[in-house]
Amino acid sequence: MIITFFILIISIVIAFAFIPKLQKNNETKTIVIFSIFLFIGTALNIGITLNLKIPNPIDLITFIFTPIREFIVSLSK
Template sequence: MMMAIFILIISAVIAFAFIPSLKKNKETKTIVIFSIFLLLGAALNIAILLKVKIPSPLDLITYIFSPIKDYIVSLTK
């Protein structure tokens, strides 16, 4: 539990380091994208810490492209 809190503290320090300069330059889109990626990274790190099974992105790609591959192979026969 302490490591999860440590990850959140580090994420907050990173946010407080970068967001003020982005706000000063009025880069709202960059702030939104930065915040999304920072939250996603923190959530994935906490999930890994808690030993949650995270599926590989390659599984999704394989699921999507397997029917396409099968169709193309069937055309060549």
């Protein structure tokens, strides 16, 4: 639980360090993308510290491309 608190604190510090500079330069799109990635990274790190089962991205890629691979192999036979 303490590690989760520290992750949140570090994420807030990172946001306060970068977002004001981006606001000064009127980079709204960059702020949105930065915030999305920071949120995703923070959520994944908290999930890891809480020992949640986080799916591996390779599993999704394998699920999508296995039928395509099998179709291409069947064409070559």
